[in-house]
Amino acid sequence: MLAAAPQGAVSLDNFRLMEAPVPEVAQGEFLVRTLFLSVAPVMRQYMIDGAGIELPLRPGDVIHGRGVGQIIESRNSDFPVGTIVHGKLGWQDHAISDGADDKLMFPVGSRDLPHSTALGVLGMTGFSAFVGLFDIGQPVEGETVVVSGAAGGVGSIAGQLAKIAGCRVIGIAGTPEKCDMLTEELGFDEAVNYRSGNFAQRLADATPDGIDVIFDNVGGSVLDTALARINRYARVVSCGRISQYVDGPNHALANWWRIGENSARMQGFFVYEYRHRFAEAEAKMADWIREGRLRWREDVLDGFDRMPEALCRLFEGRNLGKQVVRVADPLSDAELGL
Amino acid sequence: MLAAAPQGAVSLDNFRLMEAPVPEVAQGEFLVRTLFLSVAPVMRQYMIDGAGIELPLRPGDVIHGRGVGQIIESRNSDFPVGTIVHGKLGWQDHAISDGADDKLMFPVGSRDLPHSTALGVLGMTGFSAFVGLFDIGQPVEGETVVVSGAAGGVGSIAGQLAKIAGCRVIGIAGTPEKCDMLTEELGFDEAVNYRSGNFAQRLADATPDGIDVIFDNVGGSVLDTALARINRYARVVSCGRISQYVDGPNHALANWWRIGENSARMQGFFVYEYRHRFAEAEAKMADWIREGRLRWREDVLDGFDRMPEALCRLFEGRNLGKQVVRVADPLSDAELGL
Numbered sequence: 001m002l003a004a005a006p007q008g009a010v011s012l013d014n015f016r017l018m019e020a021p022v023p024e025v026a027q028g029e030f031l032v033r034t035l036f037l038s039v040a041p042v043m044r045q046y047m048i049d050g051a052g053i054e055l056p057l058r059p060g061d062v063i064h065g066r067g068v069g070q071i072i073e074s075r076n077s078d079f080p081v082g083t084i085v086h087g088k089l090g091w092q093d094h095a096i097s098d099g100a101d102d103k104l105m106f107p108v109g110s111r112d113l114p115h116s117t118a119l120g121v122l123g124m125t126g127f128s129a130f131v132g133l134f135d136i137g138q139p140v141e142g143e144t145v146v147v148s149g150a151a152g153g154v155g156s157i158a159g160q161l162a163k164i165a166g167c168r169v170i171g172i173a174g175t176p177e178k179c180d181m182l183t184e185e186l187g188f189d190e191a192v193n194y195r196s197g198n199f200a201q202r203l204a205d206a207t208p209d210g211i212d213v214i215f216d217n218v219g220g221s222v223l224d225t226a227l228a229r230i231n232r233y234a235r236v237v238s239c240g241r242i243s244q245y246v247d248g249p250n251h252a253l254a255n256w257w258r259i260g261e262n263s264a265r266m267q268g269f270f271v272y273e274y275r276h277r278f279a280e281a282e283a284k285m286a287d288w289i290r291e292g293r294l295r296w297r298e299d300v301l302d303g304f305d306r307m308p309e310a311l312c313r314l315f316e317g318r319n320l321g322k323q324v325v326r327v328a329d330p331l332s333d334a335e336l337g338l
Numbered sequence: 339m340l341a342a343a344p345q346g347a348v349s350l351d352n353f354r355l356m357e358a359p360v361p362e363v364a365q366g367e368f369l370v371r372t373l374f375l376s377v378a379p380v381m382r383q384y385m386i387d388g389a390g391i392e393l394p395l396r397p398g399d400v401i402h403g404r405g406v407g408q409i410i411e412s413r414n415s416d417f418p419v420g421t422i423v424h425g426k427l428g429w430q431d432h433a434i435s436d437g438a439d440d441k442l443m444f445p446v447g448s449r450d451l452p453h454s455t456a457l458g459v460l461g462m463t464g465f466s467a468f469v470g471l472f473d474i475g476q477p478v479e480g481e482t483v484v485v486s487g488a489a490g491g492v493g494s495i496a497g498q499l500a501k502i503a504g505c506r507v508i509g510i511a512g513t514p515e516k517c518d519m520l521t522e523e524l525g526f527d528e529a530v531n532y533r534s535g536n537f538a539q540r541l542a543d544a545t546p547d548g549i550d551v552i553f554d555n556v557g558g559s560v561l562d563t564a565l566a567r568i569n570r571y572a573r574v575v576s577c578g579r580i581s582q583y584v585d586g587p588n589h590a591l592a593n594w595w596r597i598g599e600n601s602a603r604m605q606g607f608f609v610y611e612y613r614h615r616f617a618e619a620e621a622k623m624a625d626w627i628r629e630g631r632l633r634w635r636e637d638v639l640d641g642f643d644r645m646p647e648a649l650c651r652l653f654e655g656r657n658l659g660k661q662v663v664r665v666a667d668p669l670s671d672a673e674l675g676l
């Protein structure tokens with residue numbers, strides 16, 4: 001639960017572990033036992049003043065968050081015992097849901113793949129990459145796609161999807177090891193470290209034909225540098241702004257005018273508005289995973305008590321791939337009484 | 339013709355008047371006698387380093403520009419003598435064209451309306467307002483639309499079209515008389531002078547429900563102030579950047595992050611890409627003019643030699659409505675030998 005809203009960076013003492021009895025399951029509800037929980041930069045916003053549809057948290061509240069879990073008790077025939085679901089479980093080891101509205105749960109489709117994928121490549125992370133790239137970015141074969149925050153959960157998938165679409169893909173990341181991962185493991189054509197010197201020149205060298213799509217997870221000066229290279233009719237997918245979450249909107253964008261000048265487009269999106277695309281996104285990406293064309297990397301910490309540490313790691317840029325926490329292993333059919 | 343490219347602001351000595359014989363009309367060509375010429379902020383860019391599809395001008399070149407004229411000699415059966423056309427005549431009193439490509443000419447459809455409308459409300463100015471507002475801005479009845487540079491050629495039309503679409507329309511302009519024109523003559527709901535104090539607060543007062551569409555002709559700090567008020571799913575039509583033409587991109591955009599944060603969209607456009615919409619735009623706007631629902635204001639200077647002055651007026655913010663120059667009156671059928 002939230003102990004106190006962060007002043008500046010998120011720290012471990014913003015959180016407190018609280019014990020409470022597992023609630024009774026009412027008619028129409030079901031009880032989910034948490035298997036994995038994920039962390040995301042936006043959680044810091046939840047703790048301060050809310051974000052999107054989430055109201056701001058008060059001290060004592062359970063932190064909002066997504067997880068994957070197993071239904072272990074049910075009074076709802078649409079969600080039988082044993083089903084693996086993902087949804088807004090919150091930072092807790094058991095959650096009650098009726099499957100509707102705010103507590104919307106999605107059954108996991110591809111059960112041959114690890115359950116944690118429902119928090120990453122086959123969950124909102126992957127769906128954000130999929131709809132952001134294909135619906136907003138609309139890459140065309142042969143175009144140049146630049147992905148910022150490319151070693152992160154969404155970025156690493158978006159870049160691979162752009163490769164599958166036949167594009168030249170350049171990833172931007174903040175450490176040499178992340179850059180190596182992009183080119184050596186994930187098939188990016190090039191990777192540029194924005195923290196080493198001469199970033200603008202090196203990005204220019206990596207994009208000799210300019211940039212047609214920017215898939216931006218970072219914002220700020222990295223986005224600004226990339227905007228200087230956009231081509232006519234470029235699309236800028238404004239997916240995340242992690243550079244701005246900690247210190248506020250501290251970087252004013254000098255190259256904004258290139259959007260109008262190039263008949264380009266910069267657009268944000270709210271992934272839940274694209275819910276009609278989730279089934280197609282899951283099916284396609286699961287196939288690409290099975291074919292070995294789409295890889296994902298998770299950074300798994302073990303134990304529910306490590307959730308605050310997991311969130312802090314994001315802001316320190318220490319995670320390689322989607323940061324998740326393993327809370328429990330699934331129960332067998334026998335253990336579930338099936 | 340261009341005498342010397344401007345250093346900073348455009349001034350009269352960037353230009354020189356040159357006399358040349360009227361060229362022979364070859365097979366497939368026709369000769370257009372200029373009636374009106376228009377000026378636009380982008381012309382300063384032509385004189386420095388080109389813009390869009392226009393190559394940079396060199397000293398001695400005829401300045402690129404649009405005009406309306408009458409065909410007085412023709413060896414092209416698609417363009418008979420007497421036809422009124424608009425197109426890229428350049429800054430000259432006679433122009434040769436074959437009607438193709440670069441010298442593309444559009445016949446004027448609504449000949450019951452003044453010929454100068456083909457340079458304004460029923461030409462590229464009006465078409466920019468039409469496709470910018472309807473195709474990019476996509477206003478919905480009841481939404482709040484803010485137009486910057488609202489007293490200018492494109493802005494004054496865009497605001498009226500937004501009223502016709504049933505929106506609440508707020509115009510931003512730079513003098514009290516321009517603001518009065520917007521509310522008293524053109525039917526804007528409110529007008530805000532960005533040059534008087536407390537602009538941000540007064541824009542906030544004028545947009546109590548936030549802003550759904552920004553039709554931006556100005557860029558810079560005016561755009562930035564408006565971005566602070568955008569609603570979820572807002573559309574920002576990046577039509578012009580007159581604030582940036584003189585001193586370069588001198589205002590970095592602090593509120594860029596609100597686009598991503600609000601699932602909003604900022605988009606530029608190149609009006610010639612929407613050529614398939616011109617006939618519909620002309621027909622609809624001509625009807626709205628005849629019904630008295632769409633008004634336009636021209637600022638007419640008389641005499642070809644006043645073209646440089648007309649362009650300078652734009653950058654000084656002295657024009658009220660579309661700035662045009664009357665070069666000649668049309669010839670009668672008798673004078674044309676018809």
